[in-house]
Amino acid sequence: MTTQISFGEVFNRMAGEGIDSSVPTEAVAKIISAKAEEAPLPWYVRLFVGIAAWIAAILIVVFLFIVEVLDDIDTKTLIFGLVFCAIAILINRFGPRNTFLEQLALAISLTGQVLAGVVIFEMSYSYSSGISYDPYFPTIVLELIIIALHRNSVLRFISTIIITSLIVGMIFDKDIVGMIHVFTMALAVGTLLIFISEYHLISRGLEEITYPVVYGMILSFFALLTTPASAFSTYPDYNDFNWDISAIGILILLAFLTVYIARGLGYRPFSKGVVALLITSALLLVPGIRVPGILGALLMLALGFWRGHRVLIGISTAFLVYYISTYYYSLDWTLLVKSLSLMAIGILFLALRYFLARFTKGETA
Amino acid sequence: MDDSTDTLATQATQEGMLKLARAKVINARALERALEILGIAPGATQWNRFLNTGLLALGAAFLITGVFFFFAYNWADMHRFVKLGIVEGLIITAVAYISYKSLDTLTGKITLTVLALLVGALLSVFGQIYQTGADSWRGYVLCSVLIAGWVWVSKFSPLWFIWVLLLNLCLFLYWGQVVDYRDPIYDSLFLWLFLFNGLAVLAWEVGSAKGLTWLANRWTPRLLSLLAFYALLVPTLDVINGYGETPSLFYFMAGLFFVINALVIYFYSARKLDLFMLTASAASLMFVLNAQVFNWFENAGDFFILFMGIFIIGQTALVVTLLRRASNAWEQEQK
Numbered sequence: 040m041t042t043q044i045s046f047g048e049v050f051n052r053m054a055g056e057g058i059d060s061s062v063p064t065e066a067v068a069k070i071i072s073a074k075a076e077e078a079p080l081p082w083y084v085r086l087f088v089g090i091a092a093w094i095a096a097i098l099i100v101v102f103l104f105i106v107e108v109l110d111d112i113d114t115k116t117l118i119f120g121l122v123f124c125a126i127a128i129l130i131n132r133f134g135p136r137n138t139f140l141e142q143l144a145l146a147i148s149l150t151g152q153v154l155a156g157v158v159i160f161e162m163s164y165s166y167s168s169g170i171s172y173d174p175y176f177p178t179i180v181l182e183l184i185i186i187a188l189h190r191n192s193v194l195r196f197i198s199t200i201i202i203t204s205l206i207v208g209m210i211f212d213k214d215i216v217g218m219i220h221v222f223t224m225a226l227a228v229g230t231l232l233i234f235i236s237e238y239h240l241i242s243r244g245l246e247e248i249t250y251p252v253v254y255g256m257i258l259s260f261f262a263l264l265t266t267p268a269s270a271f272s273t274y275p276d277y278n279d280f281n282w283d284i285s286a287i288g289i290l291i292l293l294a295f296l297t298v299y300i301a302r303g304l305g306y307r308p309f310s311k312g313v314v315a316l317l318i319t320s321a322l323l324l325v326p327g328i329r330v331p332g333i334l335g336a337l338l339m340l341a342l343g344f345w346r347g348h349r350v351l352i353g354i355s356t357a358f359l360v361y362y363i364s365t366y367y368y369s370l371d372w373t374l375l376v377k378s379l380s381l382m383a384i385g386i387l388f389l390a391l392r393y394f395l396a397r398f399t400k401g402e403t404a
Numbered sequence: 405m406d407d408s409t410d411t412l413a414t415q416a417t418q419e420g421m422l423k424l425a426r427a428k429v430i431n432a433r434a435l436e437r438a439l440e441i442l443g444i445a446p447g448a449t450q451w452n453r454f455l456n457t458g459l460l461a462l463g464a465a466f467l468i469t470g471v472f473f474f475f476a477y478n479w480a481d482m483h484r485f486v487k488l489g490i491v492e493g494l495i496i497t498a499v500a501y502i503s504y505k506s507l508d509t510l511t512g513k514i515t516l517t518v519l520a521l522l523v524g525a526l527l528s529v530f531g532q533i534y535q536t537g538a539d540s541w542r543g544y545v546l547c548s549v550l551i552a553g554w555v556w557v558s559k560f561s562p563l564w565f566i567w568v569l570l571l572n573l574c575l576f577l578y579w580g581q582v583v584d585y586r587d588p589i590y591d592s593l594f595l596w597l598f599l600f601n602g603l604a605v606l607a608w609e610v611g612s613a614k615g616l617t618w619l620a621n622r623w624t625p626r627l628l629s630l631l632a633f634y635a636l637l638v639p640t641l642d643v644i645n646g647y648g649e650t651p652s653l654f655y656f657m658a659g660l661f662f663v664i665n666a667l668v669i670y671f672y673s674a675r676k677l678d679l680f681m682l683t684a685s686a687a688s689l690m691f692v693l694n695a696q697v698f699n700w701f702e703n704a705g706d707f708f709i710l711f712m713g714i715f716i717i718g719q720t721a722l723v724v725t726l727l728r729r730a731s732n733a734w735e736q737e738q739k
Contacts (some may be wrong), residue, residue: 145496378473385467
């Protein structure tokens, strides 16, 4: 709930704290009074738009193949795909601002990406023509260009998911499965850094590009953390996965975030409350070492609350429930050990709650 | 007082602060501090509250999950009285704790929710020990009846949601295990599904309109409305596609589909704005419209596929425009 306080009082209070004391009054008044830009659509409307755009894109691609405008997976199809992406960017950046053109540009871009992506991958393995190249990098570059140039949050989100999927595909294709942990940690670190810098990004006008990309990264992070309990457990080199590495990495990030937030609130880094939280986080390794998703979901839950992103809080809670349930299927320990560890941690959380309420009042720097 | 001073005297908002940051009038540090002062970025008090609630929910979740895992491990070797005794002991402990804590606290409500789940566990243990060959739907119905009183007094929306989902499960299981496809009532599953969930949403909205604060959460009626829309959509699509013999009840359901959508659009745009309900309604109408158009023109040739693609784009654009208009109109009315 927002505190009842005027703009002037906020600036006066900040001036008293030595923050941004010279704020030009007229400029402030003009900017605050300016007509609001259109509020962004809620996430479920964007989901609806994204699904509809995909369906439209698939129908357009099917049409192009049926009428034999595109009759083969060849250079002509690739050019069509890239031209579609370019046309979509032009409509998006220079066309009149209306909803129909916005959706049309989205569908055209998706059509172009499908065409270009299919051709890039098909032609990369063409034994008859002797062509052989890595298809991942050109496709990733295409998606990065689209993220940079096409100003649509749904498309930027989809492109981010495509990029992360390509990177995972590349890891398995090249049989370097250990890199999955590096990539998982890269997603977590990237998300953390983006949220730490959120206000800097807003003041640089980069929020439009940042939010869809960071949510794409978060969903990819959660998807990767489902693999310990998924079909990948039957992968031939599954033991190479060794999810302990990711679990420890995520724990380190969770500890860092705890200390960072505590310092921001004025707590000493090793005050009783902070130490208690760090010890509890470390003990979460007991189930987390086998199901790192538990730690990952808690990290994102903390980030969501810290920055007021309710959607992130909801997604993280849903994934946390899912990961706890997948712990049942972890084969490394017996059910007895798993049950005792979960009960012990449950009691630990309740004890920590009691400790924080009783022994940490008034504890600041 | 000039206009500048007037503006500075108005209530500070998050949007206003964000505008100032984007215009580089204030820097990132000032934005962060301003949002803390406004109570939007959480301060120490909000963090304490978050940790208090979060640790309680996590502690309960881990504890109850550990208990279930323990049962799964020891099950075959335990004597039946021990099995029943453990679950009943937990139920009694939970009831005692709620009596001590009271139902008005969050702790009490979460414990009551855990208690309701334990009743389900007790019945499943009972059914496992004393196997009578009864269909499982009976167990779920019994559970729903036993916890109904607790759900009623809980004033806790997550528990209500779980209970309505349980009722839906009873319905599906009954139809799957008892009703034969030759029975006259076989086709009425979707009608019952719609009535259950539609009435639940209606009761929720009536209660919310009467000012019951525990019904302020919007996600429960939204999720239940998806089930209600689904219950109307399937028979309507069956009427359109007409594969095999369409039951006469489905024609009634198709009519009901349009009536309910009209009511939903009116209510959630003019009386109580809810973009999720409007989006769900629009999506279901698009499904039906596209299914009908496809049915009419499926043999119209190859260009029909291109037409459908562009038609979908046009419909989506129209829906988004109408949603924005509804949202703007509502904001104007509230000012």
